[in-house]
Amino acid sequence: MRRKGITLVELLVVMVIVALSAGGIFFAYRSLVKETIRQSLFAKNEQDVEVLLTSLRKDINGMGFGVPVDRLNVGTPACDGLTAFSGSNSVVGLALNCPSGGDELYFLNLATRSLRNSGCWWVRDGSGNVATEGRRWTLEDCPNSPPAGENLICLDVASKAIANCNSPNTLIFTMGDRTSIGDFAVRYYLSNTNLPRECAPGTFNLLKQVNGDAVAQPIASCVAVFRVRYFDGQSYDATIGDINNLRAIRLCLLMQVGGRMDTQMDPPNGFEQCGNIVINPEWRWYRWKLVEEDIPLRNIRR
Incomplete structure (x- = not known):
């Protein structure tokens, strides 16, 4: 005798198959969306790094712009010493291993403020x-x-x-x-105040402080390392004797790009010219961009 319809067992089997298929499609879709968001965030952060570097190149490349000869000297500023540096006879100085979290770069540049005719x-x-x-x-x-x-x-x-x-x-x-050239003194430094939640542990904000301004300008977030060196055409060092030998500023940064990942990867452990990097174990859950480049100086010759 020919059977009509389907049994309860067959219906349950079909329902299980459909549920499993729907679950697989859902998890595949969720993974695809998550990866798309992660890649989008990564691409955005890569663009942010380039925007940051463009700003840094412009600011540092103009070091000494409009500065009289009696201030074309290399100084030795103290950490968090912008006020003292602004009144010194120096056009550039480095403070190393500061409590703020890394090196601090000080310099003078009359084009550093966003005044109408700056530059x-x-x-x-x-x-x-x-x-x-x-x-x-x-x-x-x-x-x-x-x-x-x-x-x-x-x-x-x-x-x-x-x-x-x-x-x-x-x-x-x-x-x-402005009435004083000291009002164009600049300090670049790290701070962990108001760090965004998505930043990895042990990272900082990179800030730009212009003498006389009440508030420092945020330049970048999630910066793990910020180091600076002088380049005299042959070697890189934290000190330099004669400013006429100074050819470029070497910037070394380790920056987080994107949010926390599902898999670990080893971050860079050192710079070519700025020394080794002490790795925080938590950094292995994040993607990093190592930046190391020379910014030429054209306005500091006596």
């Missing part, structure tokens, strides 16, 4: 004619002449000593509404 400068030639040089920090063209109402600092073309702004053969720089 602009002018040349008054031997006949008294003024020509515009540089570009605004916004990449706009500079005014044809030094802007009225802004404070200026002028240097003799040959000696780089302070000069009268109306004298021929003069370099002219603007300080905006």
Whole structure:
């Protein structure tokens, strides 16, 4: 006799198969979404690293911009010593192994503030004619002449000593509404205050502090290591005797990219020129970007 319909056992078997298939599809979809989010976060963080490096290159490359010759010296600032550095006769200095969590970089650069005409400068030639040089920090063209109402600092073309702004053969720089060159002193340093939750244990925020400002500017988060060295064209060191031998600043950073991973991987354990890295065991659950590059200096020759 031919049976019609299906039995309860057959129905249960079909339901189990469907449930298992649906569960497999769900977990596969969840894993795909999770991996997509992780990869998206990784790509975003890689872009953030490049944005950070572009900002650092611009700021450090301009070290000595608009600085008179009597301040073109290498200093030895103390940790958390921006105020003292701003009043010294130095244009650059390093404080090593600070309690804040790493090295601290100090320097002077009249283009470091985001004033309207930051980055602009002018040349008054031997006949008294003024020509515009540089570009605004916004990449706009500079005014044809030094802007009225802004404070200026002028240097003799040959000696780089302070000069009268109306004298021929003069370099002219603007300080905006600032009155002291010490207001353009900068400190880069690490701090673990207000660290985002997604950062690995033992990491820091990289901050930029400009003398006279009440609040430091956050530059990057989840930075494990920040070290700086001088380069004289042959070797890298934390000290340098003659500033005329200083060719570049070596930046060494270890930065987290992306959030915590499901699998472990060994982070980099050292820099080529900035020494070894003490690895926190928790760092193996995160992805890292090792940055080590020379930033050339063009404005610090006597």
